[in-house]
Amino acid sequence: MPAAPPLRVTQATPAAPPATAAPTNGQRLISFDFKDADVVNLLRILAAESNKNIVIGDDVKGKMSIALRNVPWDLALDIILETRGLRKIEKDGVMRIVSSEQLIKEREASARVEEARLKAESDVRTKAAEAQLKEQEAIDKRRAAEAAYAxxxxxxxxxxxxxxxxxxxxxxxxxxxxxxxxxxxxxxxxxxxxxxxxxxxxxxxxxxxxxxxQQVPQPLxxxxxxxxxxxxxxxxxxxxxxxxxxxxxxxxxxxxxxxxxxxDVRLPQVKIEARMEILDRDDLFAIGVQWGGGGVLQSNQNTVMVGRGFTSSVGNTTTSGGIGTVGVTSPNPNLVLGAGGTLLPVTSTTGLPLGGNLVNLPISGALGGGAVTGGGAGGIAFGITGSRYNVNLALEALRLLSKTRTLARPEVVTVENGTASISLGEEIPYATVSSAGTSIQFKEAVLRLDVIPTVIREGDVTKIKMKVTIENNSRSNTTVNLGTSAGAPPVINKRRAQTEVLITEGERLVIGGVTTNLDADETRKIPLFGDI
Incomplete structure (x- = not known):
């Protein structure tokens, strides 16, 4: 079969353009009919018809057929761009037409450029700030060094x-x-x-x-x-x-x-005199000292009585003379100030107080208005006597009657806040056995009094705060069998009390119950016949 003749495609001669319609919304309406027209040529026609500046990119290619009747030019432009996958970019009255791929590439490149620009600006600002900070640190360091040197x-x-x-x-x-x-x-x-x-x-x-x-200063x-x-x-x-x-x-x-x-100042010196006396409890009543009570009596005008030594539960009262009484009843009717400012009425024969006691050292029982309960054996108690009451005179009177025995009358002088220590006793030897042989050890059994005074001046009144520690370690009759050939170590009975008191200069602190003696009577007899 013979080959077909080639087909020549040419653009048809356009017919006479139709009459242009009246402007709509200020825009001219256009009509055109093209087959296989080049896109670039179509865009050029639209640029000429619209009288706009349009730049067409090299990536805009291809052909298309289009037939439009009486449409605005911008609508025709949008249809062409959408059909061919193109994009328009308007800037300063100029419209660029590029493909979508090219627009994406341009935007990515622009983003990279912008990011690089921002990073460069940030680096510049950071380095400038670091330089300024280093400069300020150098200035601060310089100022600190100058201040230290000054x-x-x-x-x-x-x-x-x-x-x-x-x-x-x-x-x-x-x-x-x-x-x-x-x-x-x-x-x-x-x-x-x-x-x-x-x-x-x-x-x-x-x-x-x-x-x-900054100008660098000269080194100092x-x-x-x-x-x-x-x-x-x-x-x-x-x-x-x-x-x-x-x-x-x-x-x-x-x-x-x-x-x-x-x-480095001279501290006040405090003289402490101690009297260690042994006497029976019953003999103390003769000098107005009650051991084993449970209350407080106080007086103004530098005279103090501690304790009560009464057996009634009558409430506390205060006399017009300034002495408070605790539970005073008929057995103690004279606990009031006497004439001439004396502390208590006294008898004409002995010169000792009538009725109540000057000093009471409670060992057990309830303080306050209630009655005293419990026994007083085995305790150490503290009491204060006033400066008007002469304890030494009363003790001397009992000594002349052979009612008391003086163990020691030491006197020590110490400075303020120094420790004054008085001890009386013995060291008990005992043997110990070890691999080195038998050796002799000692245990202390002493009566020790430690006082730390602090001087307090309140105007014309001098007071002394004392931290008092009394310790009585005595030999016990109990022995411990260790099952060895060495002698048994002694058993030490320990009694210790500690307190802090505040007294006025000249007052006396009385401590009772330090030592105790047990008197026992033993009777031996034949049952029944011993009672005849």
Whole structure:
């Protein structure tokens, strides 16, 4: 079969254009009919008809057939772009026509460029801020060094001085100063300033961002290195009663003033006299001391009575003379102030009080208005007598009647807050056996009194606060069998009491119940016949 002749495709001669319709919404309506027309040419026709600036990208290609009648040009443009997958970009009165793929690439590239620009700007700002911060840190460091050096200049150089104390203990003074100044026992290194301050580095972006670097000042001179090598320290030297101080000159003067005016001062001395007496409980009633009561009697005008020693449960009362009474009943009718300011009415023969007791040392029982209950054996109690009541005179009277026995009358003098210790007793030897052989050990069985006084001045009145510890360790009749050839160690009976009291100067503290004696009567007889 012979081949078919080739088909020639040409653009048909366009018919006479129809009459243009009247403008609609200010836009001209266009009509056209094309077959296999090039897209670029169609866009050029629309640009000419609309009188718009249109730029067509190289990626816009292809042909299309289109037939439109009386439509706005922008609608025709949108139809062509949508059909061919094209996009328009309008900027400053110019319209760009590109493919969708090209637009995506352009936007991605633009985003990368924008990101790079923002990152570069951020890096520039960060480096500029870092440079400014370094510059400020250098300035602050310089100012701190200048302030430290100014402080060193104000304090003066390090000085060493040995201060000999007159009254205080050097170790106590050293510990006190270390606590006040915050110096550890091992001392601290003296504050130093480097020989030259570090120069302020010029920021790398100063010229770009207009940061003017500070002028680097000249280095300040430092104190001699041999002085700074020594540490600040305070040490006590017990043999010479001195303290050694190494500190700055200005601070050293203040430390010396503190020691001279506040720390190394003469403390008040307190004389403590003790009487250790053994007497029967019944004999104490004769001198107005009741052991085993349970109340408090007080007087103004520097006269104090402690305890009550009464057996009634009558409530507390207060007399017009200023003495409070606790449970006073008919057995004690005279517990009032007598004429002439005496403490209690006394008998003409003995000079001792009538009725009530001057001192009561309660051992057991309830305080207050209630009656005393319980026995008084085995306790240690404390009481205070007034300065008008002469305990020594009463005890001497009983001694002349052979009613009391004096163990000791020691006197000690101590300074304020010092410990005064009085002891009386024995050391009991006993044997111990070990691999080295038999040795002799000792146990103390002593009556010990420890007093720590503190002087308190309230105007013209001097009071003494005393921390009193009384301890009575006595030999026991009980023995312990250890099952060895060595002797059994002694058993020590221990009794201890501790209290704090506040008394006026001249008053006396009476302690009862320290020692006890047990009297037993043994009767031997033949049953029945012994009673005849």
């Amino acid at each position: 402080e060193l200049q104000a304090r003066g150089p390090l000085r060493e001085e040995t201060i000999r104390l007159s009254y205080a203990d050097p170790e106590e003074i050293a510990r006190t100063l270390q606590g006040i100044l915050g110096i550890p026992p091992e001392g601290i290194k003296a504050q130093t300033v480097p020989a030259g301050f570090p120069p302020i580095a010029e920021p790398p972006f100063s010229a770009l961002y207009g940061l003017q670097p 001179a430092s104190p001699p290195s041999e002085v700074l090598a020594k540490g600040i320290t305070i040490r006590a030297h017990k043999p010479t009663n001195s303290i050694f101080i190494r500190h700055y000159e200005a601070d050293l003067e203040r430390i010396k003033k503190l020691i001279r005016e506040r720390l």
